[in-house]
Amino acid sequence: MDFALTETQEMTRRSVRGFVEQEVIPHSRAFDDSQEFPHAWAKKMGELGLFGVFVPEKYGGSGLDSISYAITIEELSRGDASAGVIAAVCNGLVCEPLLRFGNEEQMRKYLVPVARGEWIGAYALTEPGSGSDAAAMRTTAELEGDEWVLNGTKSFATNASVARVVIGYARTGQKKHEISAFIIPTDADGFSVLKKEDKMGIRASDTVSLGFDHMRIPKENLLGELHKGFTIAMATLDGGRIGI
Ligand SMILES: Cc1cc2nc3c(=O)[nH]c(=O)nc-3n(C[C@H](O)[C@H](O)[C@H](O)COP(=O)(O)OP(=O)(O)OC[C@H]3O[C@@H](n4cnc5c(N)ncnc54)[C@H](O)[C@@H]3O)c2cc1C
Numbered sequence: 001m002d003f004a005l006t007e008t009q010e011m012t013r014r015s016v017r018g019f020v021e022q023e024v025i026p027h028s029r030a031f032d033d034s035q036e037f038p039h040a041w042a043k044k045m046g047e048l049g050l051f052g053v054f055v056p057e058k059y060g061g062s063g064l065d066s067i068s069y070a071i072t073i074e075e076l077s078r079g080d081a082s083a084g085v086i087a088a089v090c091n092g093l094v095c096e097p098l099l100r101f102g103n104e105e106q107m108r109k110y111l112v113p114v115a116r117g118e119w120i121g122a123y124a125l126t127e128p129g130s131g132s133d134a135a136a137m138r139t140t141a142e143l144e145g146d147e148w149v150l151n152g153t154k155s156f157a158t159n160a161s162v163a164r165v166v167i168g169y170a171r172t173g174q175k176k177h178e179i180s181a182f183i184i185p186t187d188a189d190g191f192s193v194l195k196k197e198d199k200m201g202i203r204a205s206d207t208v209s210l211g212f213d214h215m216r217i218p219k220e221n222l223l224g225e226l227h228k229g230f231t232i233a234m235a236t237l238d239g240g241r242i243g244i
Pocket residue numbers: 089122123124125126130131132133155156157158159202207
């Protein structure tokens with residue numbers, strides 16, 4: 001079996017390494033100290049196609065394979081783990097579920113801008129009372145007319161204070177796994193960024209709590225099937241392991 005990297009994979013490594021050496025490493029210490037979000041890195045990563053590495057080109061991505069994606073995250077993290085995490089969340093936790101579970105309209109509206117690097121995305125599963133046992137979440141979503149109304153608090157959401165879209169999860173039934181996935185535009189009424197964590201490491205990657213206070217999102221922003229969100233969350237994290 002030939003484990004040699006292909007020319008495209010080698011080219012990906014050279015290209016990401018060049019960006020990291022010129023633009024990430026020289027500023028890494030300063031961003032880590034200040035805990036400021038590195039907007040310049042995010043802009044450049046987006047322009048280089050690093051937010052949608054494995055997303056097909058027709059949806060704005062780079063259309064590369066999983067090995068190229070792993071190389072991308074490895075090279076970014078070599079310079080600063082925060083750069084790796086910012087990209088890994090956009091790729092693995094936002095593009096991936098939109099690509100696998102989104103319908104055509106959702107992909108056009110939300111996947112394309114993230115994959116093109118125009119938007120940053122975030123993923124909100126964890127809550128103050130539910131981490132490993134994610135199905136114990138307390139955030140609820142109720143359908144009122146043509147809108148879902150979400151109430152609850154999410155914690156440790158990476159990228160969320162600078163994101164335009166969040167893949168979020170909420171309880172839609174009484175049974176433990178009756179959870180659904182939602183595409184949440186961060187300009188939704190009732191969405192707010194609460195506390196920013198003061199972390200010991202990867203400090204340039206922002207990690208925040210989110211409040212959903214009677215937050216209203218369109219009915220069509222349900223991602224995948226009703227009550228199937230827990231499966232989506234777990235499937236997303238399986239793929240997300242490549243990057244995180
Ligand atoms: C930097 C950072 C970024 C993050 N980004 C995101 C994000 O973008 N989106 C998001 O939704 N979440 C995010 N998280 C949250 C992360 O997914 C949770 O921290 C994780 O799920 C663990 O939850 P917890 O911290 O509540 O720990 P707990 O679940 O309370 O676990 C604490 C300890 O108990 C152990 N433990 C738990 N259950 C058992 C058991 N049944 N048996 C034995 N041991 C057990 C665990 O292994 C761990 O050592 C982030 C966290 C960090 C630190």
